[in-house]
Amino acid sequence: MSAPLIRMTGVTKGFPGVVALDDVDLELAPGERLALVGENGAGKSTLMKLLSGIHAPDAGTIEIDGAPVVISGPAHAKELGISIIHQELGLVGDLTVAENIVLGREPRRGPLLSARATIDVATELLDRLGMVLDPRALVRDLTVGKQQMVEIAKALSVDARVLVLDEPTAALNEAEVQALFSLIDRFVTPTTGVIYISHRMDELPVVADRISVLRDGRNAGERDARTTPMREIVSLMVGREIAVDVRPAPAEVGDVVLEVQGLSSRHPLHEVSFTLRAGEILGFAGLMGAGRTELARAIVGADPITAGTVLVRGRPHRISSPAVAARLGIGYLSEDRKRYGALLEQTVADNIALSSLERFTRGGLVRGRAIERVATDLVARLRIRTPGVRQLVRNLSGGNQQKVIVAKWIHRDCDILIFDEPTRGIDVGAKDEIYRLLEELAAAGKAVVVISSELPEVLRLSHRIAVMAEGRIAAVLDNSEATQETIMEHATRFHETAVTGA
Numbered sequence: 001m002s003a004p005l006i007r008m009t010g011v012t013k014g015f016p017g018v019v020a021l022d023d024v025d026l027e028l029a030p031g032e033r034l035a036l037v038g039e040n041g042a043g044k045s046t047l048m049k050l051l052s053g054i055h056a057p058d059a060g061t062i063e064i065d066g067a068p069v070v071i072s073g074p075a076h077a078k079e080l081g082i083s084i085i086h087q088e089l090g091l092v093g094d095l096t097v098a099e100n101i102v103l104g105r106e107p108r109r110g111p112l113l114s115a116r117a118t119i120d121v122a123t124e125l126l127d128r129l130g131m132v133l134d135p136r137a138l139v140r141d142l143t144v145g146k147q148q149m150v151e152i153a154k155a156l157s158v159d160a161r162v163l164v165l166d167e168p169t170a171a172l173n174e175a176e177v178q179a180l181f182s183l184i185d186r187f188v189t190p191t192t193g194v195i196y197i198s199h200r201m202d203e204l205p206v207v208a209d210r211i212s213v214l215r216d217g218r219n220a221g222e223r224d225a226r227t228t229p230m231r232e233i234v235s236l237m238v239g240r241e242i243a244v245d246v247r248p249a250p251a252e253v254g255d256v257v258l259e260v261q262g263l264s265s266r267h268p269l270h271e272v273s274f275t276l277r278a279g280e281i282l283g284f285a286g287l288m289g290a291g292r293t294e295l296a297r298a299i300v301g302a303d304p305i306t307a308g309t310v311l312v313r314g315r316p317h318r319i320s321s322p323a324v325a326a327r328l329g330i331g332y333l334s335e336d337r338k339r340y341g342a343l344l345e346q347t348v349a350d351n352i353a354l355s356s357l358e359r360f361t362r363g364g365l366v367r368g369r370a371i372e373r374v375a376t377d378l379v380a381r382l383r384i385r386t387p388g389v390r391q392l393v394r395n396l397s398g399g400n401q402q403k404v405i406v407a408k409w410i411h412r413d414c415d416i417l418i419f420d421e422p423t424r425g426i427d428v429g430a431k432d433e434i435y436r437l438l439e440e441l442a443a444a445g446k447a448v449v450v451i452s453s454e455l456p457e458v459l460r461l462s463h464r465i466a467v468m469a470e471g472r473i474a475a476v477l478d479n480s481e482a483t484q485e486t487i488m489e490h491a492t493r494f495h496e497t498a499v500t501g502a
C-alpha cells in the first residue's frame with residue numbers, strides 16, 4: 001500500500017485562551033476525497049492552516065507521502081503541492097479577475113509585466129474550467145459567489161496534489177455547486193486528493209468518500225460518507241439529535257407592516273410587489289442572480305430604484321439609505337459579511353451592542369455592564385465559541401463571526417428584519433438555534449424576511465415563500481403547498497424559456 005498523501009499525527013495548536021486543536025490525527029489517502037466536518041470553532045480551519053503553513057503546530061507531526069515535513073510557510077506549502085481555498089476569500093478587490101488569478105506569479109514578457117499575457121493566461125484557465133467570468137472585471141464588483149469561483153480558479157492554476165476547500169459552497173447556488181463538484185471530480189486522480197470542509201450535510205455523500213469529524217478540537221470519529229446516515233454524523237458533531245424536516249407552526253399574523261409596490265431598478269428588478277405582515281416570516285427563494293439580494297438592497301435604499309413605492313406601516317417613504325431604513329425600524333443583515341457586517345477589530349460584546357447603542361447609552365455613557373450581560377446571554381444561546389465577550393471578533397472562527405452578526409440583528413430593536421443568507425457558514429446545531437430565535441421574533445410580532453439559497457432552510461422557516469426569477473416574483477407559495485420541487489419549478493421557469501428560446 002502506498003503511503004498516505006497527508007498524515008497528521010497528534011497535532012496540537014493553542015491560541016491565547018483557546019485550545020483550538022488537541023492531539024488530532026488526520027489522514028488523506030491518494031485518490032481520496034475526505035470531508036472534514038464539525039461545529040463552528042471545532043478547529044477545521046486551524047487544522048488546514050497548519051497544512052498551508054499559516055500556523056505552525058505546537059506539537060505533533062505532518063507527513064507527506066510518508067516523509068515528515070516542517071511546513072515553513074504558504075509558499076512552501078504550495079511547493080509541496082498543497083493548494084488551499086480559504087474560508088475567508090483572499091482576493092484583492094481593486095484588481096481584476098485575471099490579475100487576481102496570476103497574483104504572485106505574473107507572466108512577464110521581457111522585464112515588463114504583461115497585461116495582455118495576464119488576460120490570456122486567465123482566459124485560458126477560465127475556459128478550461130468551464131467558468132463564465134469576465135477576466136477584466138474588478139473583483140470587488142462581483143457577487144460573493146463569483147468571487148468564490150475566482151478563488152477556485154486561482155487555486156487550480158497551480159499544480160496541486162492536495163486541494164483543500166474550506167467551505168467553498170457557502171456562497172454558491174445550485175448550478176455553481178454542481179460546477180464545483182465536477183471540477184473536483186476532474187481534479188481527483190489516483191495520485192491526488194481533496195479535503196473538503198462544509199456545513200451542508202446533504203452534499204457530503206456526493207462529494208466525499210470518507211468523513212472525519214472534529215469536536216471541540218479533538219477527533220470525534222470517522223465514517224463512510226456514502227453509507228452513514230446523516231443524523232449519525234450530526235450527532236457526532238454536536239453531541240445531540242437535531243430534528244430534520246420540521247415545518248413552521250402557522251403564523252399569528254397582524255397588520256401589514258411593509259408593502260412593496262412595483263419596485264424596479266435598472267438591473268434586474270421588474271415591478272416587484274409583495275406584502276409582509278407582523279408575525280410573519282416570508283422566505284425568498286430563487287437562483288443566484290434572480291434578484292433577491294438586489295430587492296433587499298433596493299428596499300433599504302442601498303441601491304437606487306427606477307420605479308415603485310415602499311410603504312412602511314401603511315405610509316409611503318423615500319428610503320435613501322440603510323440608515324434611513326433603520327430609523328423606520330427596518331434592520332438589514334447583508335449577505336456580504338466581510339464588507340458590511342462584522343467590525344472585526346471590535347470585541348464580541350461591542351459588535352452585538354453596536355447597532356443598539358442608544359439602548360445602552362445613558363447621558364452619553366455606554367453601560368458596559370448591560371452590554372456584557374446581553375452579549376454573554378446570546379453567546380451562550382448561539383453557542384458562540386469564544387473565551388469571552390471581550391475577545392476580538394477577528395479571532396473567532398468564520399461561523400462564529402457570522403453568529404455574532406446574526407446576534408447583533410436579532411438583538412436590535414427593529415419591527416421589520418431583512419436577513420440575507422443569515423446562516424451561511426453556520427453549523428447545523430447553531431442553525432437550529434437561529435431558526436428558533438427567528439421564530440421567537442415573529443411570535444413577538446416582528447415581521448421577518450429571510451433570503452436563503454438553501455431550500456431546506458426556506459421550508460423550515462417561512463410561513464410563505466416568494467420565489468424570484470429574472471428579477472420578478474414568479475410565485476408566492478404557502479408553506480403547506482411548497483416543496484423543493486415546486487420552488488425549483490418556479491425559480492427556473494423564465495430561465496428555461498430564455499435558454500431554449502421558446
Ligand SMILES: Nc1ncnc2c1ncn2[C@@H]1O[C@H](COP(=O)(O)OP(=O)(O)OP(=O)(O)O)[C@@H](O)[C@H]1O
Pocket residue numbers: 015016018019020038039040041042043044045046047087385386395396397398399400425427
Ligand atoms: N488567530 C486566532 N486567535 C485566537 N483564536 C483563534 C485564532 N484562530 C482560531 N482561533 C480559535 O480557534 C478555534 C478553532 O477555530 P477554527 O477557525 O479552526 O474553527 P472552524 O472549525 O474552522 O469553525 P467554522 O466552522 O466556524 O469555520 C476557535 O475557538 C477560534 O476562535
Ligand SMILES: [Mg+2]
Pocket residue numbers: 044045046087166397398399
Ligand atoms: Mg472554519
